[in-house]
Structure formats: structure tokens, C-alpha cells
Amino acid sequence: MAVDRERVGALVRELLVAIGEDPDRPGLRQTPQRVADAFAEFYAGVGEDATAPLAHTIAVSSGPAPHTMPSGAVMLRDIRFRSMCEHHLLPFAGRAHIAYLPGAQVVGLGALPKVVGILAARPQVQERLGEQIADAIDQALDCRGVLVVLDAVHECVTMRGGTQTVASTVTIAARGALAEPAARAELVGLLGRESG
Structure with a gap:
């Protein structure tokens, strides 16, 4: 719409x-x-199907590396996003980190930021946004587990009320094998490491 x-x-x-x-x-x-x-632009995701970017998968057994079955997680860090808080219609922005344990199918890495973008482009709260991203990936891919970590700064916190100018909010959503804190500890540890 x-x-x-x-x-x-x-x-x-x-x-x-x-x-x-x-x-x-x-x-x-x-x-x-x-x-x-x-x-x-801000609300372009309203009514959009967030699983659509995940429709094209690659079979691990016959894909670009047919003899390389992933034994661990696929992780994409530092996906920039921005959204609008549904409580005050003020922006919040930050980084999404997504990991999933592939089954027989993987998805092109460019699809994951598209899922984030669609779901962020609607009135949101960060907690629900992370859950929706995890649900979309879990439902669309044959994966054994999903982890979504969002770290964002909310202008409703930085510009009004207590005006905490450097405070950020971190939320975690997990599915399947990564729902247990011990199972996702290694992945959460990777988030604090410098990339490159």
C-alpha cells in the first residue's frame, strides 16, 4: 500500500x-x-512481503561449492538500518547483525539487508523489528537456527525526556538451535571484533 x-x-x-x-x-x-x-520513503515497507528477498535460494549440495557443506553459522554484520519509532514517530537507527545455521539451502548475502530494509520501513519498535527479521528468515529458509542482534540509537531517548545522547539499545531475537544463550555465545562474541 x-x-x-x-x-x-x-x-x-x-x-x-x-x-x-x-x-x-x-x-x-x-x-x-x-x-x-x-x-x-520511511514507510515504504508497509504491506510489503519481507520474505520475498529470500525466495531465491542456493542448494548447498549443487551450488557454487558443492562439496562444502557449512558446519557453522553464516553471519552478516553491520547492516545499517533506520526506522521510525511508532510511539513518537521519531527515528531510530543502528546496525543489524544476522546469523543463521544453514540447512540444505543458503541465500545470497544481499538478501538479508533487503529483509531488514523492508521491515524497518514501517512504524516499528526495535524489539518487534528483531523478532520479525528472525521470523522472516526462519520461515523462508531451511535453516537450523537464526540469530538477530540489533544495536540502535533512538531519538526519542536522545532528543526528549532524559536526553541520553550516547545511549544505545541492544535487542536479541533467536530461533531454533540458536535460541539457547550458550549456543549463540560464540556468535555474540564475534560481534565485538573489528572487521576487515
């Missing part, structure tokens, strides 16, 4: 009036349209 830009623009204009501003002054004349355009 596409964002109704015309309606968003009209509502932003009304919001400007409601806070005591003049939406016709030069600095604000284009604001309703700009906000509508931004919302179309």
Missing part, C-alpha cells in the same frame, strides 16, 4: 497551523510536500 502523499501533505499543513506556525511563510511553504515525500 503506497503512502497517500496528498493526504499526508494536507495533514502536515494542519499540524503546522496547530503548533502556531504559518504554513504559507517562505521557509514552510514546501514542508508539507517534503514531509509527504519523506514519509513515502
Whole structure:
């Protein structure tokens, strides 16, 4: 479902009036349209199928390395994401780290950031976002376990209330064999290591 830009623009204009501003002054004349355009981008994931990027899998037994069955996890670290907190409609942004224990199928690594992007592009809370990413991967791939760690800074914490400017929130979602803390300890340990 596409964002109704015309309606968003009209509502932003009304919001400007409601806070005591003049939406016709030069600095604000284009604001309703700009906000509508931004919302179309911020909420592009509403109604989208987050498992669609995972539809094309590669059979491990006949893929590019047919004699190399993964014995451990496949991990992609530092996937940048941004989302909008559904409580205050303020942004939160950070990094997602995803690991999964492959079964007979693997997925191209570029598919994982697409899943994150679709699910982040809707009104969210970080805890649910991590769970939804884990669910999408768990449901779409024949994997033995999934781990999703999100580390994000929330502007509802940094800009209002207690204004904790450097505080970040870390959440963990896990499925299958990685649901037990001991089973995922090695992977969580890898997150703190410098890449490259």
C-alpha cells in the first residue's frame, strides 16, 4: 500500500497551523510536500512481503561449492538500518547483525539487508523489528537456527525526556538451535571484533 502523499501533505499543513506556525511563510511553504515525500520513503515497507528477498535460494549440495557443506553459522554484520519509532514517530537507527545455521539451502548475502530494509520501513519498535527479521528468515529458509542482534540509537531517548545522547539499545531475537544463550555465545562474541 503506497503512502497517500496528498493526504499526508494536507495533514502536515494542519499540524503546522496547530503548533502556531504559518504554513504559507517562505521557509514552510514546501514542508508539507517534503514531509509527504519523506514519509513515502520511511514507510515504504508497509504491506510489503519481507520474505520475498529470500525466495531465491542456493542448494548447498549443487551450488557454487558443492562439496562444502557449512558446519557453522553464516553471519552478516553491520547492516545499517533506520526506522521510525511508532510511539513518537521519531527515528531510530543502528546496525543489524544476522546469523543463521544453514540447512540444505543458503541465500545470497544481499538478501538479508533487503529483509531488514523492508521491515524497518514501517512504524516499528526495535524489539518487534528483531523478532520479525528472525521470523522472516526462519520461515523462508531451511535453516537450523537464526540469530538477530540489533544495536540502535533512538531519538526519542536522545532528543526528549532524559536526553541520553550516547545511549544505545541492544535487542536479541533467536530461533531454533540458536535460541539457547550458550549456543549463540560464540556468535555474540564475534560481534565485538573489528572487521576487515
